[in-house]
Amino acid sequence: MTTTVAQAPAPAAPPARARRRARFARFSGPLGVRIGLAIVAAYLLVAVLSWFWTPYDPLALAVGDPYGAPSAAHWLGTDRLGADVLSRLMAATRVNLVVMLFAVATGLAVGTALGTLAGYFGGVTDTVIMRILEVFQAFPTLLLAMLVVQAVGPGTVNLILIMAFVGMPPYLRLVRAEVMSRRSWQFAEAARMVGARPMRVAFGHLLPNSIGPVLAYIAVNAAWVSLLTAALGFLGLGLPPGTPEWGSMVARGQDAIMTGQWWVSFFPGLAIVGIAGACYLLGDGLADFLDPRRSS
Amino acid sequence: MTALEPAGAATALHYPIVDIRGLTKHFRVGRPRRDLVALDGVDLAVEAGQTTALVGESGSGKSTLARCLVGLLPVTAGEVLLDGIDLAGLGSVALSRTYRDIQMVFQDPHSSLNPRRSVYQAVTEPLRLHLGLDRAAQRARARELMSLVGLEDQHLERMPHELSGGQRQRVGIARAIAVGPKVVVLDEPTSSLDVSVRGQILDLLLGLQQRLGMTYLFISHDLQAVRRVADRVCVMYLGSIVEDGPADEVLDRPRHPYTRALMSAAPVAEYGVRRERLRLAGEIPSPVDLPAECRLAGRCPYVRDSCRTAVPPLVTVEGTHRSACPVPLPS
Numbered sequence A: 001m002t003t004t005v006a007q008a009p010a011p012a013a014p015p016a017r018a019r020r021r022a023r024f025a026r027f028s029g030p031l032g033v034r035i036g037l038a039i040v041a042a043y044l045l046v047a048v049l050s051w052f053w054t055p056y057d058p059l060a061l062a063v064g065d066p067y068g069a070p071s072a073a074h075w076l077g078t079d080r081l082g083a084d085v086l087s088r089l090m091a092a093t094r095v096n097l098v099v100m101l102f103a104v105a106t107g108l109a110v111g112t113a114l115g116t117l118a119g120y121f122g123g124v125t126d127t128v129i130m131r132i133l134e135v136f137q138a139f140p141t142l143l144l145a146m147l148v149v150q151a152v153g154p155g156t157v158n159l160i161l162i163m164a165f166v167g168m169p170p171y172l173r174l175v176r177a178e179v180m181s182r183r184s185w186q187f188a189e190a191a192r193m194v195g196a197r198p199m200r201v202a203f204g205h206l207l208p209n210s211i212g213p214v215l216a217y218i219a220v221n222a223a224w225v226s227l228l229t230a231a232l233g234f235l236g237l238g239l240p241p242g243t244p245e246w247g248s249m250v251a252r253g254q255d256a257i258m259t260g261q262w263w264v265s266f267f268p269g270l271a272i273v274g275i276a277g278a279c280y281l282l283g284d285g286l287a288d289f290l291d292p293r294r295s296s
Numbered sequence B: 001m002t003a004l005e006p007a008g009a010a011t012a013l014h015y016p017i018v019d020i021r022g023l024t025k026h027f028r029v030g031r032p033r034r035d036l037v038a039l040d041g042v043d044l045a046v047e048a049g050q051t052t053a054l055v056g057e058s059g060s061g062k063s064t065l066a067r068c069l070v071g072l073l074p075v076t077a078g079e080v081l082l083d084g085i086d087l088a089g090l091g092s093v094a095l096s097r098t099y100r101d102i103q104m105v106f107q108d109p110h111s112s113l114n115p116r117r118s119v120y121q122a123v124t125e126p127l128r129l130h131l132g133l134d135r136a137a138q139r140a141r142a143r144e145l146m147s148l149v150g151l152e153d154q155h156l157e158r159m160p161h162e163l164s165g166g167q168r169q170r171v172g173i174a175r176a177i178a179v180g181p182k183v184v185v186l187d188e189p190t191s192s193l194d195v196s197v198r199g200q201i202l203d204l205l206l207g208l209q210q211r212l213g214m215t216y217l218f219i220s221h222d223l224q225a226v227r228r229v230a231d232r233v234c235v236m237y238l239g240s241i242v243e244d245g246p247a248d249e250v251l252d253r254p255r256h257p258y259t260r261a262l263m264s265a266a267p268v269a270e271y272g273v274r275r276e277r278l279r280l281a282g283e284i285p286s287p288v289d290l291p292a293e294c295r296l297a298g299r300c301p302y303v304r305d306s307c308r309t310a311v312p313p314l315v316t317v318e319g320t321h322r323s324a325c326p327v328p329l330p331s
Helices: A015-027 A031-052 A085-121 A123-137 A141-152 A156-182 A186-193 A198-210 A212-234 A246-256 A263-290 B008-013 B062-069 B092-098 B119-131 B135-148 B153-157 B165-177 B195-212 B223-229 B247-252 B257-265
Strands: B016-029 B034-047 B051-055 B077-082 B102-105 B183-187 B215-220 B232-237 B240-246 B315-318 B321-323
Touching: A031 A085, A031 A263, A085 A123, A085 A156, A085 A198, A085 A212, A085 A246, A085 A263, A123 A156, A141 A156, A141 A212, A156 A198, A156 A212, A186 A198, A186 B102, A186 B165, A198 A212, A212 A246, A212 A263, A246 A263, B016 B062, B016 B215, B034 B051, B034 B062, B034 B077, B034 B215, B034 B232, B034 B240, B051 B062, B051 B223, B062 B183, B062 B215, B102 B165, B119 B135, B119 B153, B119 B165, B135 B153, B135 B165, B165 B195, B195 B223, B215 B223, B223 B247, B232 B247, B232 B257, B240 B247, B240 B257
Parallel strands: B051 B215, B051 B232, B102 B183, B183 B215
Antiparallel strands: B016 B034, B016 B077, B232 B240, B240 B321, B315 B321
8 A cells, every 4th residue: 555544563463463463472372282292292201201201111010019108119009910011101101101292193193084074065975975974973983982992903004093083083073074064165166166176176265164162072072082082091991001001000009009008009090190181281272262253 | 359369269259258048047035945937047148358248127036147157146947158168067166267257247346355455455455366466566457447547546555435336337447457358347347326427337338348359248227227238138027037138129129028028128328208108017927836838928918818828938130149939029
């Protein structure tokens, strides 16, 4: 504009970058989100650390007395087999976080892709995808996970795939609904006319405009995957016996709770609660961050 | 005339660049399934280099016609010939190729721009996908387009929500003309704009037509706008064309009762002018299970028994002026 309207001094940063910075400030703002971020960061730190160093070998048995109480030598005590609880807990953090991250990423990718296809193309594509989905959703989730784990056998990759599989339906449904509601928006038709093929319209134009609620759901899904992984571990399913994992650690200490050796189950239990709580705190912040109606 | 103009001789001949023949579109609605007749055997020729306006009230099938014309909706029957090629029979790849020749400006500039893409991305996407231009050529063409539609280079970096309604519609126009189409379908391009901006957009469209020699199919229910831009006017009612002819004839000497009612309903911008209102009884009927009679028979004050036995065809009144009413009306 050539007119010299009185204006505030020209903004230093380009609009896009300033916008992103403002959004991040809002995101990292509320106390709950900061706590959530701090907890998740701590877990990641422990997981990375456990790769290089743990006080004792987490797989070694009888590094101390059975059911040794927390002490200077064993900060979180030892379990029934004399293994060091802290070492196992650190290794378990790594195992559980790996399962959580990869399961969430896989479920998100597959669910989003299928949901976009179902929502954009509709018709037969939609019917086939949704009917198959409904068959699997008809089973209770934990039961389904247990069945599949038993069928394919234990292992980290198998566990990740199963968690992704049972966690995928909400992603698919969310994306499908969002894409469907925007399918007939004019910018989707306009995209066809500027030469975009249907796949490009669906994934290049509609998906980016439909992804908000899905991203907010990631945190919920992550918490849920952690809990389910631990639940399976508690039942002795999913990973080979003896693998350090929060749920199986809780199970190893369950007989001792009544007799006073609380530390064997307590610390892995606390770890489960901590990660689930942190995810929920983050999820709330993400929902605020991504929903334009909830920000000013 | 500019170099972008197609062969001069062809323009002079006024050949129909778009020829719609017997276009029929049914939607399956309700349970049990019934056919909603949105378009009922429409014949329409759009002359090259001219502006043909399509008018009619909401639900008359104007937008359905536009969407069928550009292949965004599959047609039930009929042909849509663009330069002699039937678009209705094309697969998605061939159809996509025809979008170099026919483009569309959408009604609502708020929802026709992807909210997550900048103006630059919006106007260069067709250049990349249709023409395969390199980055430098895209950037140059984007600047050229901005000046063509009366925006500045700085607007290229804006996001849609940072623009006003009129500016967004200019971006929509820039995107449509980016690949140099022969035909542009304007689907109520001014109806969602502020009244003060409508005139500017109409002027812009007229100017672009003169400079680039494009053919317009202008869909509107704004008769003021139609009077300003149209060479020919087609009046639609319930999925059929009821009157069709040169703009001044149709607008000033309408022959069909429906056109008369439509004209007499338009406000006049002069104080104290008394108008004869031709009022139609009742509402537009449901387009499901239409009887084989004149579509207006239930509402028309001039209705005769012969109107109820068959759908009256379009007959020539004089020259190229056609009307689908055989009853001689008082003038």
